[in-house]
Amino acid sequence: MRIHPISLFRTVWRKINSKLFYKMVILYSLLTVIPLALVSTTFYLRSKSIFETRLLESRSHTLVETSDKIDFILKAVAENLEGYADDRVMISVLKNDRVPSTGEINLAERKSLESNLIAFLNFVLTNTDLGINYIDAIYLYNEAGKIYKTENATDPEFHLALTVLPFSQRDKPEWAFFVDHSRLVCSIQIIDYTTNTKLGYLSVMLKPEAIKELYASYPEGSFFITNNRNVILSAGNPESVGELFQARTSKQIVVNKRVSLYSGFVYFNVVSRSELYHEIIQLGRFAAWTTIASLGVVLLLTFVLLKRVTGPLRKLTMLMRKAEKEVFVPIKGIRSYDEIGILSESFNSLIAEVRDLIDKVYKAELYKKDAEIKAIKMYMSPHFLYNTLEIVGIIAKSPEGIKVVPEMVQTLSRILRFSITPGNDFISLKTEVQFVQWYMQLHQYRLGERLTFTVQVPEELLSVKVPKLILQPLVENAVIHGISQIMTTGHIEVLAYELDYDLILEVRDNGGGVTRQEEPGSIVETKDFTQTEAINEKKGLGTGLNQLETRIKLLYGARYGLEIIDTAGEGAVIRILLPMTFTEG
Template sequence: MRRLWNHLNSKLFYKMLIVYSLLTVIPLALVTGLFYYRSMQIIETKIRESSKQNIVETSDKLDEMLNGIYQKAKNISIQREVEALLRNSNDSSLYPLSEMDQEVYKSEISALLDKERKSYPLIDSIYIFNNSGEVYTSSNAPGLESETALSGIAHLTPGHMIWAPFIDQGRMISAMEIYDQWSGIKYGVLAVTLSSDGMSEALASYKQGAFFITNLNGLILASTDKSTINTLYKLSNTGQSIINKRTSIYSSYNYISQMPKNAFGKEIRELTYFAIFITLLTWLGVLVLTIAILRHITSPLLRLNRLMRKAERQIFETMQGIKTTDEIAQICRSYNSLIVQINNLIEKVYKVELVKKEAELSAIKAHINPHFLYNTLESISIMAKESGSVEVPRMVQLLSRILRFSITPGLDDVPLNTELTFAMYYLQLHQQRYGDKLHWKTEIEEELLMVHVPKLLLQPIIENAIIHGIQRMDQLGWITIRVYELCYDLVLEVEDNGPGYLNDDDDASYRSEGLGTGLANVNQRIQLLYGERYGLSIHQPEEGAGTLVRMTIPIIIVKEAD
């Protein structure tokens, strides 16, 4: 992948092709995305309105069903055989029945309950409890798990059917107390259960998603998904669904509809796929046109690139067939002009090379001479020692060390400690001449000794202090060398107690030019190495006598090789 990217990134044609493609695809993608987003908003708004209307209609139908069951239960409770049997079970002395009559009424009640159950397929079973706990049911009715609870909730609103906030064997269930029409005495309880399969089928007509019937605590009593019955309803992925809620008129139930948004996004997705197809088709068309145009634009650049690669191999050829006048043509003509100038300069280069060779020979001779001088000084030192002289060998030895340090190749920068060592040699050499008249001291922070400085940086400054300071004095002369750090720069100072730079009347050029020739060379050398902000300056000490030369260079620490 990285190799492919490097290949694409190395070609102007591919870069421009990618840019043109992005300029085409991005606007089309934005238009398609905005169209999809806005369309989804409009359709979602309409679906929400439709869903609200739909749950109202469904809730009304369910309430009508619950009310119908209540009317059917009320009708059952006033049937002759039901009243007769319940009165007898409640007070057999007041309402006596023979055993045969009781059996006949029980049979009739069973037939009645079967008839009512079959006339309303949604009903699963019908139960009648007398005050003695005896139960009369429709055929094949399973036993109840919540008989006592049903009696309790039915007693909350006498004469009305109450729908239980729980299920009995997976079935919704309701209960109603039965009273004597004339005396108002309670005879028993009538209970009706609804078929779970029938409720699922009834709710399955809700085509727009899932539908739930829950109690006030969120327990699912009926649902389009039977696996959720008798579990708590949880609002999940509310951002991905449209949820509506309505409370029943005839019960304490909540009707909840939940419709996923992707259920109505099919048409939008199809439209989006079509838009993407159009986008890709348009991009391919633009890509073909772009390739044709870019070939025309980049062809001269490719030719120019090949000619420039030849020029790197010293094969100088001009570009032919330039017919246009645009910026690329101007570049090609400029290249041709450059090649012509290069060909003209090649002849001059040979002459320059000859002059250069002569300069190199002169440099070699100049390099040989210091070596010859150094060797000669060593011979003089040996001969002086043999003659018994002490000072002459010492001066020759110091001068030899300084000369060897100055001509040693490959040492442009040296540690400050090394530079100070050879500055001391230079001072010791002059002390042989001036004796006790010349004294010196150093003030240096030890951690700065390993900082690298240009070689022979201090020697011209010390020489200037001796010639223009110590040499012009009759009394004791002092030279102080200071090195310290200031604002992350290295400051080197050479101070003498001579007559002073500003009082030097013997050398007008030294005073008027600001820096003498030696000092000017040092200042120019520092600025060439480190820039204009560094360099050399001359000051007069506060006491009013002497000269202080200050040099500022960056702090450079070179890590020594292992």
């Protein structure tokens, strides 16, 4: 059977046009000019070796100069710190902190010493060239953890880490292997040489911006200061501080490294290959232009084919980058049937599916969650107001109680003003505790000596941020379902403490124990904060606690919530687990 040449050509062309591999074979065949390839390769390798050696030597010399400049500043700071460590006022304060009776310092003298100490630290910071230009803050720590610091100094993050510094020489300062608020830390032990005892630590923290100025001539992202474990201590990009420096050895970058013999820091200079071979690229372009005349036809054909092949790929790459930023645009104008056409169709299908998921699932879940939180907030205020007014009404019926009604009304006005004031839904734990104390005072008016209460909240937790009106339902439950059910004196205790970097709030009472109800949707008694699923037959204490449980989980997730502990008829304990977050300021 004879095959027509035109039919054969169409068959072969269809085969080639359907496979990207065949297109690239044709392209590379057209570009294979052996003499030019040999000359260009020899020229490139020789020039590459020369320029690479020259640039790396230049970069290495620049790195030495920069590291010496930084080490000079670090050494100056350390030497000044060493001189400050012998300050008489500082040692007197620390000795008195260690043994309060030392030197028989009275309260007035103590205040005067502390005032002089702070003035000394502020003087160092504001009246020395190093302080003005490089030092961000100065801190003095005694052995008990108390901190003296310069004016407007940020609270340190990791002052306890100073205790694990090796301090190879007790009377010499040492640069820390960590940063505090992105600041380099230098610390020295304060020693009482008369008793050979350690009194505390004096630490200086440098301004991150001032250190960056020392290597500002480097392109962004090309200079890093790390510790000996490659943890980044200073870099042009603040977000990279604290991360592990990756000294990549791929063809894309070259790394120059120098270890400081003084501070122990490691200085890295990252050089991109594009910058390294900039000059050789220029020479390559010059060589290419000399061959354009003889290869004009080949280059024209190559341009046409490359544009046809890489154009859709560039367009698809651009749209994929937009998709990474949640801008979903389908690709258009692709009419080929090869791998690019298949990839484009798959991309368009993926974009359509993502849009559908966003519209039908993601947005729907956000609306649902927002509606649930608003519903809970709408419930909380009238529920609390009703119960509070009921207490006032009961007390006002007795002749003795009518005398305290004005005080109760004043307390009630404070409670109402707090509960209905619009604004932030999150407040400090200190404010929430104050509100609960007002609330329990109202119940004391009604129950008299039958109710006592205590609040135990450490001072360092008073600034923790909590949802508004989170303790009131627990206290209300303890009064109504606990204290009101017994004839003896009832006691309510409110506690707060930290556990595994989470905040625990507890309300304890010595009432009649947990009241068992068959209330669908109430809270499960559990010893595990991660068990949060609701079932129909559970131990419940009312709708208020159920709403509080739902509110916490909507705000923070399923890991957080309530835990109810029955103490076998001798009272009850209700705990709340919240993440540890602090208010600003």
